[in-house]
Amino acid sequence: MNPLKIEFLGTGTSQGVPIIGCDCETCQSKNLKDNRLRSSVLIKSGNSSVIIDCGPDFRQQMLRSKCQRLNAVVLTHEHMDHIAGLDDVRPFNFKTKLDMPVYCTKRVENRLKEQFSYAFSDEKYPGSPGFEIINIYSNENFKIGDQRWTPILAQHGTWPVTGFRIQDFVYLTDISGISHLESEKILGSKVLVINALRKSKHVSHFSLDEAISYAKSTKVPEVYLTHASHQLGLHEEVSDSLPEGFHLAYDGLKITIQ
Numbered sequence: 001m002n003p004l005k006i007e008f009l010g011t012g013t014s015q016g017v018p019i020i021g022c023d024c025e026t027c028q029s030k031n032l033k034d035n036r037l038r039s040s041v042l043i044k045s046g047n048s049s050v051i052i053d054c055g056p057d058f059r060q061q062m063l064r065s066k067c068q069r070l071n072a073v074v075l076t077h078e079h080m081d082h083i084a085g086l087d088d089v090r091p092f093n094f095k096t097k098l099d100m101p102v103y104c105t106k107r108v109e110n111r112l113k114e115q116f117s118y119a120f121s122d123e124k125y126p127g128s129p130g131f132e133i134i135n136i137y138s139n140e141n142f143k144i145g146d147q148r149w150t151p152i153l154a155q156h157g158t159w160p161v162t163g164f165r166i167q168d169f170v171y172l173t174d175i176s177g178i179s180h181l182e183s184e185k186i187l188g189s190k191v192l193v194i195n196a197l198r199k200s201k202h203v204s205h206f207s208l209d210e211a212i213s214y215a216k217s218t219k220v221p222e223v224y225l226t227h228a229s230h231q232l233g234l235h236e237e238v239s240d241s242l243p244e245g246f247h248l249a250y251d252g253l254k255i256t257i258q
Contacts, residue, residue: 001067001144001167002045002046002145002155003045003256003257003258004043004044004045004166004167004168004169004254004256004257005043005044005045005058005254005255006041006042006043006044006191006254006255006256007041007042007044007252007253008040008041008224008226008244008249008250008251008253008254009037009041009051009057009061009064009065009250010032010036010037010038010039010040010043010055010057010061010227010251011036011037011039011198011227011228011250011251011253012036012037012039012221012227012228012229012251013036013038013039013081013205013228013229014037014038014079014080014081015224016037016038016057017034017035017036017227017228017229017230018034018035018230019138019230020187022222023231024230025234026230026231026232026233026234027230029129029234029235031235031236032059032251033235033236033250033251034234034235034249035251036129036250036251037055037057037060037061037251038053038055038056038057038081038082038240039053039081039082039173039174039195039226039227040052040053040054040055040057040058040061040068040082041053041171041193042061043137043147043166043169045145045146045147045235046145046146047145047146048071048144048145048146048147048166049069049070049071049145050071050072050073050074050144051070051072051074051147051213052074052075052076052164052173052253053072053073053074053075053076053082053083053173054075054083054084054085054086054088054089055080055081055082055083055084055085056080056084056085057083057085058084058085058086058088058089059085060087062088069092070089070092070100071087071101071144071145072100072101072102072103072121072144073100073101073102073103074102074104074136074144074149074162074164075102075103075104075108075162076104076128076162076163076164076173076174077108077121077156077159077160077161077162078107078108078111078112079156079174080115080199082174083104083108083111083115084255085100086116086119086129087116087119087129088129089129089131090127090128090129093129093130095224096140098130098131098132099130099131099132099200100131101131101132101134101144102131102132103133103134103136103142103144103149103223104133104135104136105135105136105137105160105162106135107160109133109135109207110132112131112234119200120133121161125129127139129139129201135202136151136162136221137151138151138152138153138162138182139151142153142216145169145203145217147166147167147242148166148167149164149165149166150164150165150166150185151163152164152165152170152172152182153170153177153178153179153182154175154177154178154182154204155175155176155177155178156174156175156176156204156205156247157176158204159204161173161174161175161177163175165185165186165189166190167257168188168190168257169189169190169191169193169194169257170191170193170220171193171194171196172185172194172195173194173207173226174195174204174227174229175194175195175205175206176202176203176204176205176206178187178214178223178251183217185190186220188220188221189204189218189220189222190222191220191223191224191255191257192211192215192218192220192222192223192224192255193223193224193225193226193249194206194211194215194225194226195211195213195224195225195227195228196210196211196225196226196227196228196232196248197210197211197227197229197232198228198229198231199231199232199233200231201204205227208225208232208238211225212242212243212246215246216243221245222245222247223245223246223247224246224247224248224249224253225242225246225247225248225249225250228248235248235250
């Protein structure tokens with residue numbers, strides 16, 4: 001089995017960090033680890049290169065990571081900070097002469113067909129992005145190249161959201177709750193990425209304490225916190241406060257899972 005190489009393309013919430021017009025200490029920080037694009041990860045193994053979520057910073061993230069090849073996009077849910085960059089898959093369409101495989105639930109597919117109606121039109125204009133929609137279901141595993149994917153159903157407030165286990169790597173973003181049955185899919189993994197929006201409670205995201213408490217219950221040895229807002233605080237201060245085995249992820253962080 002090939003090792004997984006994970007790159008955090010973005011670790012911020014829907015507005016990113018810094019937020020336009022904000023003068024808080026996090027938004028004004030000179031530490032580059034406090035600059036957070038919208039949340040996404042790039043997963044590479046063998047000849048497979050896949051991203052989870054494609055937000056409005058997708059183009060910038062691809063250029064920064066020097067990504068030359070992308071085999072698929074996998075979407076967790078349909079909020080704009082997770083899908084707005086899909087138009088920018090066009091260079092990959094032009095390069096491969098193929099539609100980009102997009103793995104998502106039927107609910108997300110319906111939203112994409114509204115938001116990017118021009119890409120699904122029977123009379124597409126030249127240069128439109130090309131998508132190959134592949135529906136995913138919470139009770140069915142799937143493969144992308146040499147990668148084995150297990151969907152994990154969770155709640156994002158009142159919205160459904162899909163997390164994923166790829167071999168021994170688990171990615172859960174924008175969650176506020178998850179059932180015991182779905183949590184069993186996480187057991188035995190080596191790395192868990194989970195959202196920690198801020199220190200105070202939120203209606204549709206785990207707070208820092210909630211994320212830590214849930215992650216501890218899974219007994220996954222290494223945990224990375226993502227989808228952080230400016231309200232979470234400064235990277236260095238938050239990092240220093242975390243329990244053993246917990247890390248505050250940052251844009252550009254790379255890890256390898258054997």
